[in-house]
Amino acid sequence: MVVGLAGYGALKVLNTYNQSNDEDLIRQQMNFVMTDAKVYSTKLKTQGGGEGSFTGYKAPRKMLTTERVRLSMSFFGEWIIVQGWGTVTGKNKTTPVYMIGLYSAITDDWQLMIRIN
């Protein structure tokens, strides 16, 4: 029984490490997309930008889907909401690591970046 518990503990540590890696990758990808969105908002409409707004921004597909991360996002008013999924199963042991980010265009910062699973 002691060996079994030790094995369970080791697997748990390994899994937590993998989940933490996924979490970091999702955070990084969310930041990449927001940087790209900000570049878009600073450009003039004649240059294919948003002229101070994120409206009309479409993230490049390669940014939304990478080898280990999948993002989806939406804009409304001052808010940009981003969801991200990893590849490693999360805390519920059935679905991947899942995070949510809420960015405010007014404060120009993440108001929320939280791991859900």
Added chain:
Amino acid sequence: MPVLKIKTIAESKQEGRRQKLVILVLSVICLSGFSYVIYDYIQITNRAIMPEAIADVDPFLKQLEAEGLVSSLDVAQARLTVSEQKWRGLSHEEKLGMITQLARYCAEKNNSDEWAITVFGQQTSAKLGELGMMGLIVN
């Protein structure tokens, strides 16, 4: 030539006490470990995490309805009605995940780009959460 060691009664009693202590420590470790495994399992099975694929949301919603958490989801109005009691039982993260993914689900069904949803309690009709112009809010 082998030498036999003769133990005194005192030494034998001391050895017995040591063995009992080892057994006690191992038992405590096993009991704590086993309790943690059970606690971990309960934590896992109690989590209500929305599936990633929109196609998988429908069966998950049916499951939540069967469990009594979700009373109804008006997709056109993006209005979710839940049991307050069950809603209070969810963690803050679970609520945020459910609001966001269901807002996305409604937007896709309504062919809209904007994710928005409002969560109301079934009994009191109080607003329990929202994703909209005010941001992502959980009450």
